[in-house]
Structures are given as C-alpha cells and as structure tokens.
Amino acid sequence: MECALPGCEVPAEAGSSLQLCTRHLFAAYDQVSGAVGVTDVLPQPCAACGSRVGVRYPSGWVCAICDWRVGEMPDDDPVPPRVDIVYYLRVGETIKIGTSGNPRGRFTQLWHDELLAFERGGRPVEQRRHKQFGEFRHARTEYFAPHPALDRHIAELREGVDDPWQQYSFWVSQAIALRG
Template sequence: MFESGSAACIASTRSGPCPRPADHAPVPLCTAHLGAVGDWIDAEAGHTDALPTPCRACGSRLGVRYPSGWLCAACEWRVGEVLDGELPPPRVDVVYYIRFDDRIKIGTTANPRQRLQRLWHDDVLAFERGDRLVERRRHTQFANLRQGTSEWFSPGPALDRHITELAAGIDDPWARHARWVADAVALRG
C-alpha cells in the first residue's frame, strides 16, 4: 500500500503524465484511472451481483451483469431470453436436512422451494442429491436418533458430521441446488 502523497498516478493522458496522486491505491493509479480500469473489467469479465429476479431456467439468484445484459451465474441463461415452453423444468430429486428448534428433518422432494415453504423450519442445513431410496438409507443410517416413526431426528455426532460433510464449502445450500438444476438443464440440451 502506498503512503499518502507518496506516489503519482502512472497513467498517461493526451497531454502527458497524469498529474493526480495515487493516494491509498493498491496500484499507482489515481481514482479516475482506477475507475476506468474497473469499468473495463466489468465490461470484459462482467460484474457478479444478485439478479433482478430469480433465473427462470434454474431459480438461482446470482447473476453476472455485462453491458449487453445479465447472465445467470449458475446456468448461464441470458435473462430475457424465451425459454422453450414445451420442455418441462428438469427434475432434480434432493434429500433435504432442515432444523426446527432442536430437531432435524430428513426428507426428499423434487421441488424443495415449494416443499420447504410448507414446513416449519429455522434453517436449511444441507441438500444431498437423491430420491426416496437415499432418504430411506439416511433414515436407516440415523435410526437411533429418530423421533418415533416421523422423519424428525435428534441431533447426534454422526448426523451432525454427515450434515457438516454435505455442507462443506457451501455457503448457501440453495446455490448448490441451483447448480444441480442448471446441470440438468444443460444435459438435456
């Protein structure tokens, strides 16, 4: 980092060297030239931000804004393009892990947003790709923690470890689900 007043901008103008200081800049450029570089990078590489509305192709909220428009960061659908209305949305079965108070529910669905809107929960802990077969395996695997015959389980070291492994490196389980949907869209062409 440069000391205040210690460096001049290294950019050139039509009339010669830029006369403005490069105070506090990570590279010796003035604020105006740093802004120009930032605009150039946004035009070339795009600027990642929240989409104005969820992606119609995969449901992701993360997009990349270019001067020409938005792309979904998960499936690269160009916002505003017409989706093929004849194709149904892809089916992506997931096993979900949600917490409510001191209980954890292990369930499955092909539409987690709709399903989880109907369930009381405090947190979405993780998603795992899989259908009823995977769900049954998890119910058997953690049977000693099961509360009666429900899909609700008490926390325990093995279940906590499994959820931690599923969530490793994932800040938002919904981003992982959006990626799976985007992959399914891409696979069908």
C-alpha cells in the first residue's frame, strides 16, 4: 500500500494506523509536537490555584504550577485541606515567628508591617525555629531581634519565591490533589 498523500509513491509505513510513508509520518509528528508540552499563558486562570501559566498537551491544558487540568473544577469540598505553615513577619524592628493552619485568618488578627516568608510545617517546626534563634528572642514571646543568622534563614526560605501567598496556594493545591 502506498502513502495516501497525492504524488507520493513511497510505500506506507508498515503497522502504522495512518496510511503515510515514514517521511510524511515524521513531518506530521514535527507539526504536532511543536505545539505539545509548550508552556504558555492559560486561556483562563487555574481554578485550583489561580495561576495563569500552563502547559498545552493534545488532551488539553494543565496548570504549570499545580498540575490541575484546566477546565475541570476542583471538588466542592466544604472543608479545605489544612496546610500548617510557619510564618515570618516583620513587626516594627522585630521579627515574629509563628504558626497557623489558616494564615489569612491569623494575619487579620495580627498587626504587622510585612510578610517575610512561609515555611511548611506546624508547631514542631515553629518550636525548632524558636530554639534555633532563641538567643535573639524577646523573653517569653514569639518576637525576635533582627540578626544575620535569622536574616539568612528567611532569605533561604524566600529563594525562588516571588510571593509567599502563591507558595501557600501551591501547597494547598497539592493537598487537594493528594486527596484524590
């Protein structure tokens, strides 16, 4: 059997589901693969994490941040997953190290100047940080004096993170995805 393209008299590739010769099969593959797996702006924000960056596949778009299939709605789960974080806030000339499973709600209760960073983890991680930076701690509080060691730790947490809230949204979307 010959290649189905007009003017091509080369035999079609044996076993192919398309009646095309090897040269034309590769040409079709090159045409399709140029648009597959390409990172681009999503046609709509991701419903799971709000990202605008996605990867285009033949089966559709996938969010580049949380891997949610664009167009699918996240489950209407009445109880969002709990993602415990340790937060670092600048409050005047001090740094507060605390923990929360609901940072947006917690921050409405706390006066602060700037969110410095998030670290995934709950009370055990918070207690380790309080001990680690204990020599800079204001007695019996969660407030710490600025110090290069603490500044370095916060800088490490911020490395590659433009916005701690996006990082937190990613952790929440991961938790949703892990629920199945």
